[in-house]
Amino acid sequence: MKISERLEQLPVSRFHYVLLITAGLGWMFDSMDTGIVSFVLPVLMKEWHLSPEQVGNIGSIGLLGMAIGAIIAGTIADRIGRKKVFAFTLLTYSIATGLCGLSWNLTSLMAFRFIVGFGLGGQLPVAVTLVSEFSPVKHRGKFLVLLESFWAFGWLLAAIVSYLIIPKFGWPIAFFIGFLPALYILFLWRSIPESPRYLESQGRINEAEAIVVKIERASNVTTNPNITGKASESKEPQLRTPTDQAKFKELFSPILARRTVFLWLLWFGIVFSYYGIFTWLPSLLALKGFSLTKSFSYVIIMTLAQIPGYFSAAYFVDKIGRKPTLALYVLGTAITAYFFGQGTTAAVILTVGSLMSFFNLGAWGILYTYTPELYPTHARATGSGWAAGFGRIGGILAPIIVGEMIGKFHLGTQTVFLLFALVLVAVVLDVLILGEETKGRSLEQLASE
Template sequence: MDTIRRLEQIPVSRFHYKLLVLTGLGWLFDAMDTGIIAFVLPVLAKEWSLSGTQMGFIGSIGLLGMAIGAVLGGMAADKYGRKAVFTVTLLMYSIATGLCGVAWNYESLLVFRFLVGFGLGGELPVAATLMTEYSPPARRGRFIVLLESFWGVGWLAAALISYFVIPRFGWQMAFFIGALPALYVFFIRMGVPESIRYLINKGRHAEALEIVSRIERLAGIEAPVQPAATSNADLTNLTEDKIAFKELWTGKFAKRTIILWIIWFGIVYSYYGIFTWLPSLMVQQGHTVLKTFEYVLIMTVAQLPGYFSAAYLVDRIGRKATLAGYLAMSAVSAYFFGQGGSAEIVLLWGSLMSFFNLGAWGVVYTYTPELYPTRIRAFGSGWAAAVGRFGGILAPTIVGYMIAGPQGFSHVFTMFTGVMLVVAIAVWLFGEETKGKALDEISK
């Protein structure tokens, strides 16, 4: 039995949950930083007298860094390993977040936010790739959506930090707290193994076999007496180490790349356009900063059941149905949220929008790395994420211009409704179902 087949036949065990927590904590810290800037923006707008356009640029510059980081991080992960890039990018964005706390003016904050984004962009697709390559095929969707659910916990942490810390200690302290994940790097180095598929693809079969044997022992499985033979699947692409962009556009990968880029652009455009601006938009609607933080905190809590419900459905009804359905419902919720109303109505539709939008995110991170083979998996995922980040770059700036009009709040959310509906239709019509398939089977 070859090494990859042995890995895929290991049942869900403590190892898988430990890896989920270790990579998930990195995800949590990413979200905490992204959430903190959303809560800091309305405070900075008053303190530094920022215009709507300047606020939009603060959100966009981080996403520009994420786009570049996603491409370079994905390329580095396929060349130097998932674990190394995961560690370096986490350290980079943690330090840059702390530097945001000492920003002395608008321009310096832009520089530090770019560096934060670069680290974040490099880490996210790499963490998802690593978890994808270790998850059993029948439960892969659930594990990746659960990994993404740590994002919701991170946003909740950001909301709590903003609610309790910013009013008392200032916005700088929120950034200093966001730098603490740098200490987590040591746990990653000790507890996260390198990807088996990456090791085999680089010809490091002894290391791969040792890790698989260790996981088998943890799961109570007796390893084969004879050393595992190297299969043809294990040797795939060992003769060519150079990663080329054109590979994403050859054969069936071209269609997959197009649909992934559409999904990523649309979901990132809508997410960052909505949630980066959400506290500021609500303040402009007449709510106090403190009351706004309370409302957004409640909406953030709604993200968690959104993730868990998507985790339940993604391996049952499939990637396409779950993703298209959650995007469509997020679009409907965004439309009614934009119509305003009483505090109760705003909270209801805002919570539903948060529930479905973040559930859809979990499926996107499940779906993306499944569609590429091992040697370009992180690279292809990184490019898809990078294209999405350009959507995120545009959205905060476009919102900054749109809210100047008398019906700006309503028009902003009508726009996001249209974007999410288009993506939902594209997924349903052109997406490829990957539920329950082994990674090698999908990429053939």
């Protein structure tokens, strides 16, 4: 029995939950940093007298870093391993976040935010690749959505820190708190092993075997001595090559081209809407006439709604499948985004905004489940990184477009959220037309079809 088959057939054990929590905490710190800058922006608008266009540029420069980081880190992770890149990217964005607290003007803040974005963007596709390669087939969807659910806790932590810290101690302290995840790297390095699938694809059979045996013992599973241990017997398509350029070309091979186009469009639309909405959310609430403290407290409530959104998606993604669940949650986001833009009272904004968070972050969980499933092991991090990197283009454009719509063209939030609703409807069509169902199929089956 091959290493990949043994991993697929393992029962869910303490090891899987420790891996999920360890990777999830890194994910949470990633989210906390993204959230902190969203809460800092409305303060900087007043303190530094920034225009809406300049605020949009701050959001977009971070997304530019995320795009480049996702592509580079994903490619490197297929060369040197998932674990090393995961640790390096966490250290990068933590240190850069602390430096943001030392920013003295707009230019310095944008420079630091670019570095932060590079680390953030690099970590996410690598983390989801790592968890997907350890998860048993029957529970893979659930585990990947639960991994993404840590994003909600990071945003909630950012909202609480910002609510308590910024009004009393100023915005730099919020960034200094964002440096603390750098200390987590020591625990992470001891707790997360390298992916045996990655090691097997590199011909490092003995290392892969040692890790799988350790997991089997921890799971009270008797090791099967009849192991082929031959990478050449893998069922993945024989397209392997050591060059990064060839791996990129493989993403558009006859086997993978449709999947790549589907994922790139999917990522673009979801990232465009998410960062357009949530990077600007505290500022948009302030523009609707709510005080800064009110805006922060409303965002905390909306963030809480993300948690059941993730958990419900985690339930449905393995019950009814990736494709119908994703289409449903994206459509729900489109409808609620439209009505959020029309809202004028606190009750309407809180209700519809909470539903928007519920559906949007549930869709994100399914997105991170879908992406690594559609690529073979030797190109999984590369494919995931390029999909995320292309998607970040949408994230770069969204804050700028919102800034231009509000500052230059003096358009209201109704028009802004109508735009997001239309983009999300296009994403639903992408899922229904180009998406394929992956529920219940092993990573090796998906790679060979």
